[in-house]
Amino acid sequence: MEFDMAVLPGDGVGPEVVAESLKVLQVVGENFRHSFHFHNGLVGGIAIDTDGTALTEETVNMCGQCDAVLLGAVGGPKWDDPQAKVRPEDGLLALRKRLGLFANLRPVKVLPMLVNSTSLKPEVIKGVDLVVVRELTGGIYFGQPKKQWRTPEGRQVVDTLAYSEAEIERILRVGFELARSRGKKLISVDKANVLESSRLWRQIAIEISADYPDVELQHMLADACAMRLIQHPSEFDVLVMENMFGDILTDEASMLAGSMGMLPSASLAGTPKGKTFGMYEPIHGSAPSRAGQNMANPIATILSVAMMLRYSFELEAEAQAIEKAVLVTLEQGYRTYDIMSEGKTKVGTKEMGDLIGQRVK
Ligand code: IPM
Ligand code: MG
Numbered sequence: 001m002e003f004d005m006a007v008l009p010g011d012g013v014g015p016e017v018v019a020e021s022l023k024v025l026q027v028v029g030e031n032f033r034h035s036f037h038f039h040n041g042l043v044g045g046i047a048i049d050t051d052g053t054a055l056t057e058e059t060v061n062m063c064g065q066c067d068a069v070l071l072g073a074v075g076g077p078k079w080d081d082p083q084a085k086v087r088p089e090d091g092l093l094a095l096r097k098r099l100g101l102f103a104n105l106r107p108v109k110v111l112p113m114l115v116n117s118t119s120l121k122p123e124v125i126k127g128v129d130l131v132v133v134r135e136l137t138g139g140i141y142f143g144q145p146k147k148q149w150r151t152p153e154g155r156q157v158v159d160t161l162a163y164s165e166a167e168i169e170r171i172l173r174v175g176f177e178l179a180r181s182r183g184k185k186l187i188s189v190d191k192a193n194v195l196e197s198s199r200l201w202r203q204i205a206i207e208i209s210a211d212y213p214d215v216e217l218q219h220m221l222a223d224a225c226a227m228r229l230i231q232h233p234s235e236f237d238v239l240v241m242e243n244m245f246g247d248i249l250t251d252e253a254s255m256l257a258g259s260m261g262m263l264p265s266a267s268l269a270g271t272p273k274g275k276t277f278g279m280y281e282p283i284h285g286s287a288p289s290r291a292g293q294n295m296a297n298p299i300a301t302i303l304s305v306a307m308m309l310r311y312s313f314e315l316e317a318e319a320q321a322i323e324k325a326v327l328v329t330l331e332q333g334y335r336t337y338d339i340m341s342e343g344k345t346k347v348g349t350k351e352m353g354d355l356i357g358q359r360v361k
Contacts, residue, residue, distance in 0.1 A: 013290050016291070022070075
């Protein structure tokens with residue numbers, strides 16, 4: 001089959017990890033007889049330097065015409081000035097919004113051979129296999145008004161957490177569907193003891209749970225969830241939550257897996273059933289201090305490509321072939337710096353990409 005992919009390497013280590021994931025994808029193409037056509041675009045700091053904006057119309061349109069988007073990372077110290085008019089992150093947020101990518105799936109799986117490379121006790125993180133479903137195009141990230149102004153008493157500021165019923169319902173349904181395809185347990189995370197938006201969220205969760213009698217719904221306050229994630233992470237299966245809760249709790253959850261360099265993500269424009277348009281990116285950022293040194297762990301991006309095969313191209317066997325190749329490479333003792341431990345073989349970004357590519361069957 002033939003597929004069109006928008007490729008947006010972005011900043012920092014983005015281009016390096018994207019290059020390795022495309023290498024692995026080429027092997028999948030050869031072994032399974034598919035053609036993947038890559039269409040390059042700019043986003044983030046590099047787009048600011050080139051076009052003066054973090055995301056051009058041209059890039060948005062190009063992405064919209066493809067079957068899926070692969071993104072590296074955006075940002076870096078060069079564009080960090082808090083007074084700056086445009087930020088690399090604006091490009092990412094605009095892409096999410098413009099492409100309607102409301103459902104962000106962030107799986108966290110602790111691999112048995114890496115239980116000793118995290119700062120948590122092996123017995124705590126053993127068996128962790130959860131997915132956070134984060135609402136990605138609404139909530140406090142996008143609500144209006146959002147501004148700063150001056151008053152005689154000093155500066156004033158407002159951010160707004162707004163949701164429509166339809167926005168809450170569609171993301172909760174993604175959570176229920178995913179829970180149905182996994183352990184049949186859904187935890188809806190909110191702050192219903194304080195926020196009105198959370199009270200509606202909880203109410204809608206209860207209402208639509210009637211459509212999923214096979215899924216057990218549980219509500220958890222976001223602060224309690226933060227605690228529980230560190231205390232008993234293996235209890236969790238699927239969690240669903242508002243945009244900023246998801247931002248914060250997925251950084252926390254990523255530490256269960258030892259390194260952010262291991263974790264992929266998918267941002268989908270629909271419920272993951274059949275072929276769904278989506279954007280795929282590693283959870284880690286642009287890591288500017290590691291850029292250009294052949295150091296970054298490409299596994300998060302390679303696993304993001306596996307998610308792309310699964311959700312946007314409906315190529316499950318091919319997705320599993322990549323996941324298997326990653327496992328075998330790690331089992332054979334190869335490690336990038338971030339997951340290195342005694343007795344293992346340290347490799348760079350390119351070597352890790354080559355090793356995984358050679359193991360795709
Ligand atoms: C993430 C990132 C982004 C976010 C930033 C880069 C805007 O932290 O994808 O989690 O806050 O959503
Ligand atoms: Mg984040």
